[in-house]
Amino acid sequence: MRVLVPIDGSDCSFAAxxxxxxxxxxxxxTLHVIHITDYETDASEELLKKATDRLSAAGIDAEPELVTSLGLDSPKASVKIGEHIVSLLEADDYDQVVIGRHGERGRLEDFLLxxxxxxxxxxxxxxxxxxPA
Incomplete structure (x- = not known):
């Protein structure tokens, strides 16, 4: 079974x-861990290292993938990330995705963001x- 695990550095993504x-x-x-962001920064490097350490502790010799090519400068960047993940699920024949969910937001926030x-x-x-968070 192939499982995709997107992470964003949040507690809920690491719980996932x-x-x-x-x-x-x-x-x-088989796990595939991915982090999607605008730019590679110290913060993204740190979270990738944290994820790599967790994978290594489990005996998995793999590094999370970093994707910086989506152009996430729009207000609905999270939707664009979600769409990219769905396209990966379709194209790469995954069997499941495990993702963290931030705390509850209002409908207006979900509509805008x-x-x-x-x-x-x-x-x-x-x-x-x-x-969940």
Whole structure:
């Protein structure tokens, strides 16, 4: 089973990674960890190192992928990220996605800002496991 795990550095995204590592430990699972951002920064390097350390501790010799090519300067960047993740799920034959979900927001905030996890849940062609904040 191939599982995609998008991370953004938040506690809930690392909780999603921990959940995916539990799946990995059950056997028969391959993980692909991805971080999508505008630019590679010290913060993104730090979160990639944190994720790599967690993967290494689980015996996984892999590095998370960094994607910086989406042009996320729009107000609805989270929707664009969600759409990119859905396209990865379709193109790369994943079986599941495990993603963290930030705390509850209002409808106006979701309308204005979008929601990565909501976009994925609505459009993913595979099962989605959402780990709340």
């Amino acid at each position: 990674l921990d959940y995916a590592l539990d799946l990995y430990n059950m056997g028969g699972v 979008g929601s990565t996890s909501e976009t994925i849940v609505k459009h993913a062609p595979v099962p989605v496991t959402v780990i």
